[in-house]
Amino acid sequence: MNAEVSSRHLSSKVAVVIVAAGRGERAGQADGPKQYRSIGGKAVIWHTLKAFLDHPRIGAVAVAIHADDAGLFTAAAGEFAARVTTVVGGATRQDSTRLALLALQDAKPGAVLIHDGVRPFIGSEVIDRTIEGIDAGHGSLPSLPVSDTLKKEASDRTVAETVPRAGLHSAQTPQGFPFEPILAAHQRAYEAGRSDFTDDSAIAEWAGIPVRLVLGSPDNIKLTWAKDIAMADQRLSGQTPSFPDVRTGNGYDVHSFEAGDHVWLCGIKIPHSKKLNGHSDADVGLHALTDALLATCGAGDIGTHFPPSDPQWKGAASRQFVEHAAKIVRARGGRIANADITLICEAPRVGPHREAMTAELADMLRIAPERVSIKATTNEKLGFVGREEGIAAIATASVVYPGELPE
Numbered sequence: 001m002n003a004e005v006s007s008r009h010l011s012s013k014v015a016v017v018i019v020a021a022g023r024g025e026r027a028g029q030a031d032g033p034k035q036y037r038s039i040g041g042k043a044v045i046w047h048t049l050k051a052f053l054d055h056p057r058i059g060a061v062a063v064a065i066h067a068d069d070a071g072l073f074t075a076a077a078g079e080f081a082a083r084v085t086t087v088v089g090g091a092t093r094q095d096s097t098r099l100a101l102l103a104l105q106d107a108k109p110g111a112v113l114i115h116d117g118v119r120p121f122i123g124s125e126v127i128d129r130t131i132e133g134i135d136a137g138h139g140s141l142p143s144l145p146v147s148d149t150l151k152k153e154a155s156d157r158t159v160a161e162t163v164p165r166a167g168l169h170s171a172q173t174p175q176g177f178p179f180e181p182i183l184a185a186h187q188r189a190y191e192a193g194r195s196d197f198t199d200d201s202a203i204a205e206w207a208g209i210p211v212r213l214v215l216g217s218p219d220n221i222k223l224t225w226a227k228d229i230a231m232a233d234q235r236l237s238g239q240t241p242s243f244p245d246v247r248t249g250n251g252y253d254v255h256s257f258e259a260g261d262h263v264w265l266c267g268i269k270i271p272h273s274k275k276l277n278g279h280s281d282a283d284v285g286l287h288a289l290t291d292a293l294l295a296t297c298g299a300g301d302i303g304t305h306f307p308p309s310d311p312q313w314k315g316a317a318s319r320q321f322v323e324h325a326a327k328i329v330r331a332r333g334g335r336i337a338n339a340d341i342t343l344i345c346e347a348p349r350v351g352p353h354r355e356a357m358t359a360e361l362a363d364m365l366r367i368a369p370e371r372v373s374i375k376a377t378t379n380e381k382l383g384f385v386g387r388e389e390g391i392a393a394i395a396t397a398s399v400v401y402p403g404e405l406p407e
């Protein structure tokens with residue numbers, strides 16, 4: 001996001017409006033409004049809320065719901081209900097958006113994302129791209145170039161003409177804007193009696209706010225018809241993709257010894273004749289693992305997130321570095337399949353502590369102990385490790401991300 005917007009109002013957090021006050025007439029209402037229908041065992045709106053509330057750059061969230069739906073929403077949103085503000089929506093999507101924007105006004109966000117509650121497959125990449133497209137003078141719109149040939153219908157239902165599709169895009173949400181200008185545009189449209197805008201970038205266009213196109217995703221469909229809900233349920237009900245998006249990251253770290261009486265290795269304090277030198281607790285195994293996890297989603301390395309120049313990490317327990325990296329992975333929908341750490345040292349002996357380390361790591365990563373492997377080797381007295389000047393560690397992590405491996 002543009003620095004002007006972020007430095008003016010944000011500690012880089014972006015507010016979100018989720019519109020969920022519609023009746024879902026096209027999907028049929030026999031089983032209730034579509035945003036509360038179950039897909040993969042959870043309500044549509046739960047999946048949507050999760051995508052935003054797990055994302056590290058999201059701040060205040062306002063959800064527009066129908067006046068009759070307070071109970072439905074609380075039940076459907078589950079653990080996320082307490083983390084959002086709900087407002088009663090209006091008769092149109094446009095008015096629901098305006099009312100939710102007004103509810104965010106006191107939070108003074110620099111920027112806002114406006115999203116359909118019925119787009120539950122929104123991924124962190126599209127959220128990131130949309131945020132990056134916003135600045136003080138521009139909105140940001142995820143879209144896909146139209147890929148079908150377009151036909152205009154004549155009054156007798158024959159083809160009147162073929163419309164050139166070059167330069168045409170289909171609009172998705174979330175659509176991102178600097179907060180004050182989009183709220184002002186919505187208010188002006190309301191005061192002008194306009195209630196016909198089907199998305200927020202059309203209001204921005206009307207108000208003269210330029211909107212940048214960023215790449216959306218074919219996964220980010222809007223559940224409009226009953227068949228969309230059925231397909232979404234199938235997709236989330238444990239069907240294995242043909243080409244799962246499995247990624248592997250590795251990490252390497254070294255710390256030298258200094259005078260002391262213990263070392264921290266893989267989250268366990270081990271008595272030793274020396275200690276490892278470092279800004280934090282110098283847990284070399286956890287540092288390598290932090291890098292391995294971040295590598296699975298191209299999220300930089302440990303220094304990007306925890307600069308050694310920052311005094312707040314002095315003496316810090318490295319567990320929090322691993323937990324932060326795991327949170328980033330999960331925010332992108334990743335599921336950690338396994339973690340493997342090799343400690344390379346002549347001493348201390350790792351074997352007696354392996355079980356405790358495994359349990360500690362399983363707890364940090366929230367995975368089963370059988371998915372954690374701790375190994376150790378000496379360096380056969382060779383090099384700096386052989387001379388007992390320090391300890392090295394190599395880590396590998398595998399993470400399964402949502403969807404299929406892109407072609």
Ligand SMILES: Nc1ccn([C@@H]2O[C@H](COP(=O)(O)OP(=O)(O)OP(=O)(O)O)[C@@H](O)[C@H]2O)c(=O)n1
Nearest residue numbers: 019020021022023024025026091092093096117
């Ligand atoms: N008065 C309205 C109408 C729509 N929406 C929300 O806008 C999003 C996109 O709208 P759409 O798919 O058209 O939903 P519905 O209006 O519920 O569907 P339908 O037009 O079939 O009734 C949905 O999350 C919907 O809940 C809203 O908050 N307030």
Ligand SMILES: C[C@](O)(CO)[C@H](O)COP(=O)(O)O
Nearest residue numbers: 093116171172173198199222
């Ligand atoms: C906002 C939107 O989802 C962008 O594609 C779309 O405009 C909503 O349209 P609908 O008429 O409410 O289905």
